Amino acid sequence: MEARAREGVSALKGKHWFWATVLGNWRLYRDALGAAVLINLFALAIPLYTMNVYDRVVPNNAIETLWVLSxxxxxxxxxxxxxxxxxxxxVDVASKKVDVQLSALIMERVLDLRMESRPASVGSFAANLRSFESVRDFIASASLTTLVDLPFILLFLVVLAWISPWMLIPPVVAIVIALVVSWFAQARMEQLTKQTFQAAAQRNAGLVESLAGLETLKVLNAQSGAQRSWEQSTEYLARQGAKIKLTSSLTVNTVQTLQQVVTIAVIIIGTYLIQEAQLSMGGIIASSMIAGRCLAPLGQVTGLMMQYQNARTSLDSVDMYMSLPVEHPDDRNFVPRPFLKGEIEFRGVSFSYPGTTQKVLDSLSFSLKAGEKVAIIGRIGSGKTTLSKLILGLFQPTAGTVVLDGLDNQQIDPADVRRSMGYVSQDPVLFYGTLKHNLTIGSPFASDDQMLAAAKQAGVDEFASRHPDGYDMMIGERGESLSGGQRQAIAVARALIGNPSILLLDEPSSNMDNQSESALRESLRKECDGKTVVLVTHRTALLDLVDRLIVMDMGRIVADGPKDQVIAALRGGQIGKARSAV
Known part of the structure; x- marks a missing residue:
């Protein structure tokens, strides 16, 4: 539909990701509802059978009727x-289908989050996402089917009124009391559950942070602080859990006591009605059974309250993440660019990281032709790494435009942008798995020959050939089983394996020794031929790969020109503060 056709008309509300998935399996829930209707109708069979046996079969000694009824x-x-x-x-089949669909949807959404929208705490983020299991457990709970039984309370009350209107008094009064108690308990449990949820997320964040920085904690002898924080969080969660269980137990026990009181009240009222010849013995027994059935769903629903509050809090948390901006919004159409030539231009680009007002880049403007090779130098914090991330489309400028091949990079599918780029970060991240898996993680269809060629160019084959498992050697999480230089070599290899037209190299040799760096420089000299290269470095040895030099300071370009001229100006002290970069 064209935008002009929607003018003056309120926008249609999009389907909620959770309820749309649940309702997508409505046929299964329809079948469960149909079964519930029959089950509740059958629940009246035993009381009516008992009433007929006591009132008709026993007084008349009608044995044949007894067997027919039985x-x-x-x-x-x-x-x-x-x-x-x-x-x-x-219900189990429907719940499993919903679980699989929702889990896939959540993971897809999380992986597509824009970097500026990513939560600051990884541990808290992971804990909140994992809490979706409580939603899954709730919708898969067998007790959840009791919710379907609630409307049939009215049916049981109608049958009680048919037996005797006086029999309505005990269950109706008990139902009102149970609803009032449940309402107050629900409000209390909602507050406690939210506090518990937040505390659990905070504890998990501290745990992940401590595990990731375990070596640092040991070096600084700071284990006691992490231990104290963990114990305090655990203590608080235990206290909150005890309060929640106490509230739940009080509510469940109240409903169970009400059920017993209702049974006694029905018998008392029934006794008086028998004396008045308004009710039979079978009527008392049937009324007692039906009155108990009226309160049975309330007792089970009360027991579900704690599970419901956990599920509700978890769903609210995940719902917040599902509403965060993503790289591929549903209403966005990208211009296909399966291949980029390598032209890059910054037009008045400014950028600030989320939550800060300080500009990392300030009105930055420059352009690179396809195949041009440029190094970017500058002091720490001058915005060099951020510039690479903007080219990759990981972040979007707060002002200005990043142009790739003459097109605003926000109009190009981020997958197309990154497919044409090989990126080496200054702190490479590796994943648990084999060396081959880490090399081909971004190019799963690369042949073994392509992988081996890239590994040789980056120097990976030097340590892979010495290992008994070769390229099947296992690498620990974040590559902590390898040295910094080895991690960088792997990062360079996986950047080269797809033969990209643009290379973004951020300190690619900062952890390498001089010999490894020299070998890498010679390999890159051949590999960079015909490619656009953006090199961020503090090592002068790699400047042999470029022809142009850009000097940055405080988010601005303070020098830009042929490499030799800029280096001479830096050494002559003509470019101010940035001269310390070379």
Whole structure:
């Protein structure tokens, strides 16, 4: 639909990611609801059977009638067993389908988050996402089917009124009391559950941070602080958990006590009605059974309250993450660019990281032709690394435009942008798995020959050939089983393996020795031929790879020109503060 056609018309609300998935399996839930209707109708069979036996069969000694009624009730119980089993199976199947679909949807959304929207704490983020399991457990809970039984309370009350209107008094009063108690308990549990949820996320964030920085904690003898924080969080969670369980137990016990009181009240009222000849003995027994059935769903629902609050809090948390901006919004159409020639231009680009007002880049403007090779130098914090991330489309400028091949990079699919770029970060991240897996993680269809060629160019084959497992050697999480130079070599290899038209090299040799750096420089000299190269470095040895030099300071370009001229100006003290970069 064209935008002009929507003018003056309120926008249609998009489908909620959770409820749309749940309702997508409405046929299964429809079948479960149909089974629930029959199950609740069958629940009246036993009380009515008992009433007829006491009121008609026993006084008249009608043994034939007894067997007819018994055979009928036996068939009802058999059908009830089948329907109860089928309902549980259908709900389980529906819940599993919903779980698989929602888990895939959540993971897809998380991986597509824009970097500026990513939560600051990885541990808290992971804890909140993992808490979705409580939503899954809730929708898959067998007790959840009791919610379907709630409307049938009215049916049981109607049957009680048919037996005797006086029999309505005990269950109706008990239902009102149970609802009031449940309402107050629900409000209390909501508050406690939110506090517990936040504390659990905070504890998990501290745990992840401590595990990631375990070596640093040991070096600084700071284990006691992390231990104290963990113990305090655990203590608080234990106290909150005890309060939640106490509230839940009080509510459940209240409903159970009400059920017993209702039974006694029904018998008392029934006794008076028998004396008045308004009720039979079978009527008392049937009324007692039906009155208990009226409160049974309330007791089970009360027990679900704690599970419900956990699920609700978790869903609210995940819902917040699902609403964060992503790289591929549904209403966005990108211009296909499966291949980029390598032209790069910054037009008045400014950038500040989320949550800060300080400009990392300030009105930056420059352009690179396809195949041009440029080095960017400058003091720490001058914005060199940020510039590379803007080219990759990991972040978007707060002002200005980044242009690739004459097109605003926000109009190009981020996957197309990164497919044409090989990036080496100054702190490479490796993943748990084999060396081959880490080399080809971004190019899963690369051949072994391509992988080996890239590994040789980056110097990976030197340490891979010495290992007994070769390229099947296992690498630990974040590559901590390797040295910094080895991690950088792997990062360079996986940047080269896809033969990209643009190379973004951010301190590619900062952890290498002179011999490894020299070998890498010679390999890159051949590999960079015909490619656009943006090299961020403090090592003068790699400047042999470029022809142009850009000097940055405080987010601005303070010098830009042929490499030899800029170096001479820096050494002559003509470019101010940035001269310390060379």
């Amino acid at each position: 055979i009928g009730i036996g068939l009802v119980l058999l059908l009830n067993f089948v329907l109860t089993t089928v309902r549980a199976y259908v």
